Amino acid sequence: MPTRKSTKRSNAPDGNELSTRDREILKDIISTHIRSGEPVSSRAVSKHSQHQLSAASIRNVMADLEECGYLAQPHTSAGRVPTPAAYHLYVESLMEVSRLSARERRYIEARLKEASHGSHLMAAVTHLLSELSHQVGIVLTPTVEETVLKTVDFIPLGHRRVLCVLVSTSGFIDNLVIDVDEEIARRELVRISNYLTANFCGLRLRRIRDRLLSLMAEERAHVDRWLGRAIELARRAVDGSQVPEVLVEGTATLLDQPELSSVGSVRKMLDTFADKARLVKMLNSCLASDGVRVFIGDDSDVTSELDFSLVATTYGTGKRSLGSLGIIGPSRMEYPRIVPLVRYLGETLSKALAEKGKE
Numbered sequence: 001m002p003t004r005k006s007t008k009r010s011n012a013p014d015g016n017e018l019s020t021r022d023r024e025i026l027k028d029i030i031s032t033h034i035r036s037g038e039p040v041s042s043r044a045v046s047k048h049s050q051h052q053l054s055a056a057s058i059r060n061v062m063a064d065l066e067e068c069g070y071l072a073q074p075h076t077s078a079g080r081v082p083t084p085a086a087y088h089l090y091v092e093s094l095m096e097v098s099r100l101s102a103r104e105r106r107y108i109e110a111r112l113k114e115a116s117h118g119s120h121l122m123a124a125v126t127h128l129l130s131e132l133s134h135q136v137g138i139v140l141t142p143t144v145e146e147t148v149l150k151t152v153d154f155i156p157l158g159h160r161r162v163l164c165v166l167v168s169t170s171g172f173i174d175n176l177v178i179d180v181d182e183e184i185a186r187r188e189l190v191r192i193s194n195y196l197t198a199n200f201c202g203l204r205l206r207r208i209r210d211r212l213l214s215l216m217a218e219e220r221a222h223v224d225r226w227l228g229r230a231i232e233l234a235r236r237a238v239d240g241s242q243v244p245e246v247l248v249e250g251t252a253t254l255l256d257q258p259e260l261s262s263v264g265s266v267r268k269m270l271d272t273f274a275d276k277a278r279l280v281k282m283l284n285s286c287l288a289s290d291g292v293r294v295f296i297g298d299d300s301d302v303t304s305e306l307d308f309s310l311v312a313t314t315y316g317t318g319k320r321s322l323g324s325l326g327i328i329g330p331s332r333m334e335y336p337r338i339v340p341l342v343r344y345l346g347e348t349l350s351k352a353l354a355e356k357g358k359e
Contacts, residue, residue: 015089017068025051025061026070027094030082034332037258039079084297087309087331091294095336100344104132108345112352118142118172121356122247125325125349130250133338135329136273138310139247140283142172142322147205152196154189154233162189164237169202170317171356178236184229192230200234209238246279259307259330269306278302286312286324292343296331307331311338313346317354325349 015023028048029040042059045051051058062080065071070086073079082090100108108128115121122139129137148169155163160183166174200208212235216228251273260266272278282300286293295303295310303310311333312326325346327338 015093018065018070021051022061022065023089023094025058026065026082026086027090029062029065029071029080030086030090030094033081034334037332039074039081041079082331084299084331087296087335088294091296091335091339097340098336100340105344108132108348112348115352118168118170118353118356121171121349121352125345126247126249129325129327129342129345130253132341133327133329133333134250134253135327135333135338136248136250136254137325138249138279138283138312138328139325140280140323141245141247142168142170147172149197149200149203149205149208151193151201152234152237153193154184156184156186156189158183162233164233166237170322170353176237178233180233188226188229191226192233195230196234205238209235212238246276246283248273248279254329257330259332272302272306282310283312283324283326286314286326287321289314292339292346294335294339303328303331309333311335311342313342315346315349315353317350322353 018026025045028045028051032040032044042062043055045062046053046055046058053061062071065086066073066080070083070089071080072083074081111124111128112121115124119141122141126137126139129135129139131137150167150169151165152167153165155165157163157177160180162178162180162184164176164178166176168174200211203211212231215231216235251270254260254269255266260269278301282295282302285300292311292313295312297307297309298304300310302308307330308328309331310326310328312324314321314324316322325342327333327342
């Protein structure tokens with residue numbers, strides 16, 4: 001999996017105009033701001049012995065960086081903060097990516113092994129993303145089109161209701177209650193379950209839906225009462241199964257961040273995370289890419305509105321992407337640690353789903 005990818009816009013500065021000294025000072029400013037959350041002054045940077053420059057010289061460099069679009073002065077104070085362009089350059093070429101410790105990797109693997117099926121895996125990963133980053137963990141569950149059927153079982157509930165249990169090859173279990181026109185005996189439901197599992201196992205739900213519609217159009221589906229009932233139950237089960245869901249955890253962890261010091265900013269954050277459609281759109285944009293992607297500021301509607309960043313990657317089985325996951329929070333996030341954390345959780349979740357499929 002590639003190390004990292006950014007969504008930096010084509011008209012943004014690319015860092016080629018900066019000298020080695022400029023890049024080192026910018027890296028120092030970004031690292032300092034990530035730790036403190038406060039505007040960084042030339043005096044603070046000059047105290048770092050590796051630069052061997054006076055505060056006045058540092059101030060001149062910072063002014064040049066501001067002119068190039070890498071720093072901004074939020075207030076009348078002398079301090080400056082990194083811009084989205086600076087964070088893009090930092091992620092692309094300035095930062096030194098750290099490695100997860102063996103203890104952290106063991107902890108992640110142990111938590112995922114405790115999950116009994118795919119849905120539990122999704123919840124566990126969402127929690128781990130937030131817990132280990134102290135930011136917001138976000139996971140997009142598999143889409144219907146990418147779900148591959150393993151087994152289907154219909155169970156009578158009485159009162160003209162049938163429970164449908166769909167199990168995917170990735171270990172996801174989807175339960176759906178279907179209302180029927182008349183009671184169906186358990187024996188007939190077992191026959192229907194066996195028929196559908198035998199004929200549709202290994203197919204994606206999208207293809208199953210297309211085949212069912214084709215069967216319903218054939219004359220035999222109308223004259224054979226048993227087959228017609230089987231097709232109708234299957235169609236309703238597929239149409240109502242596993243709508244893609246966005247799991248979000250950890251919004252409370254951001255309340256102490258200086259970026260969310262006002263009531264208005266907190267309300268905007270909560271409203272944004274409640275808008276699942278926007279989150280799905282953002283995470284869906286990751287599905288066609290490999291590796292880790294970083295969205296900063298205007299790279300997406302969500303990050304732009306909140307002045308946040310999203311570090312995301314895909315997960316799946318084989319060469320198929322099933323969904324995406326990531327960490328979202330203020331742009332002042334610890335990218336050297338967040339990027340490898342997201343990458344490892346994506347890889348580990350993919351392996352866990354593959355193992356579930358073999359069981």
